[in-house]
Amino acid sequence: MTDSLHVAVIGAGISGLLTARELVRENQRVTVFEKSDQIGGTWVYNHRVEVDGCLQLVPNRSVVHSSLYSSLRTNLPRPLMGFSDFSFEDKSYGDPRMFPGHEEVLKFLQDFANEFGVSEVIRFNSEVVRVDSRDGGFVVEWRTMEVGSAEEVFDAVVVCNGHHTEPRVANDVPGIEEWSRKQLHSHNYRIPEPYQDQVVVVIGSGPSANDISREIATTAKEVHLSSRSSNIKVSKLDGHGNIWQHTKIKRVFNDGTVVFHNGDSIVADNILHCTGYKFHFPFLGTNNMVHVDDNRVGPLYKHVFLPQLAPRLAFIGLTYNQGVHFQMFELQAKWVALALSRKILLPSRKEMLADVYKHYQEMDENGIPKRYTHSLSFQFEYVDWLAAQVGLRVDDRLKKIAKCLFEHWMSRPNDYRDVFVL
Ligand code: FAD
Secondary structure, eight states: OTTOOEEEEEOOSHHHHHHHHHHHHTTOEEEEEOSSSSSOGGGSOOOOOSOSSOOOOOTTSOOOOOOOOTTOBOSSOGGGGSBTTBOSTTOOSSOOOSSOBHHHHHHHHHHHHHHTTGGGGEETTOEEEEEEEETTEEEEEEEETTTEEEEEEESEEEEOOOSSSEEOOOTTSTTGGGOOSEEEEGGGOOOSGGGTTOEEEEEOOSHHHHHHHHHHTTTSSEEEEEOOOTTOOOEEOTTOTTEEEEOOEEEEOTTSEEEETTSOEEEOSEEEEOOOEEOOOTTBOSTTOSEEETTEEESOBTTTBOGGGTTTEEEOSOOBSOSOHHHHHHHHHHHHHHHHTTSSOOOOHHHHHHHHHHHHHHHHHTTOOGGGTTBOTTOOHHHHHHHHHTTOOOOHHHHHHHHHHHHHHHHOTTTHHHHOOO
């Protein structure tokens, strides 16, 4: 125990819970800082919203962490949302559907935390406000309502603060800054009733745009989807009397007119930005070593380690679009825990940096924008590579399920959850 490290984990969502479990298994001394009063992160539904009807992101606003809407069902089936030794598939907490509601996921995570005793190392209501590297360690400053702020020195820090809270807005739409009607980011969408009889433009083509546009259409007069994708079909959506698909927006005007690139125009009451989120680490002051540039967090070796401070500063949960998220986070957590215990040796700093820049160069050569640096597009090379590092294998069945799901998403966007069978 004398050689054990004092490790700070920031956040008690899935990434933080998994990281804490793996570090405890390695006999490290772990403190998880969680700014809210419970575990679960994104999966703790909050009916509160930050702003109502505008997109003024006031820096000192009271931040609501979760972006869940009330009706949200998972967009992955149960087998893809379990862990290697704690399955979601064979458990039910009241909602046995293959794609359950968000409450079911939160109960599963609470069950996980209880099963592995993780809650014991969590300091709730403790928000980390500063992390500085100093003398081979880290000074972590955190705040609580009762005590105010305090600091403590740690040997290592694992950042697990999530990346679905800070809205990324389509502010490159010409005229959007003068738009005087309502607009909102999906982070602040909860229920469809406020859109009764309105004409709504939904910008985006991801899972949230897909779900929310269909839900809003149950109360709104018209819903107009706008996508920047080049291969969309401009038309009324099959099976929906009041949803239209359009191209990218060309310009919006103060009188409510929205003109699309294909020449269509409509007059809208509301613009809803389902345009994703920004990676945001307001507490990191590690001598400018980590940069966030257009959603590229870097330089990070395999999306996890900052080469200059590896393995003592690590990030879990940045990667997405993988199909097997929860197991991917689990593998990242195991990799970090084993690297901190020196059971796995990382390449040299120079080699890690070379690997990062090779990745960036490949993205450039393939014309992939920087903002997709951590998007893995249903390819399994990364999870297979991670698994090999920690001596595990990702079950081929899960990969097959993920591929099959992806096909369903593309071909049956309206009802993939209801027609998907294992
Ligand atoms: P989070 O769940 O965001 O947890 C981060 C934690 O860190 C929070 O508890 C927060 O309070 C805490 N924290 C943040 N900053 C600080 C600080 N400074 N100090 C202390 N604590 C801090 N994934 C799926 O696999 N399936 C799905 O169906 C799915 N649906 C989704 C739907 C929506 C609308 C969204 C937004 C995401 C969805 N996801 C889904 C992705 C989801 O984000 C991940 O499943 C998962 O919740 C990420 O976990 P995390 O622990 O990395 O982050």
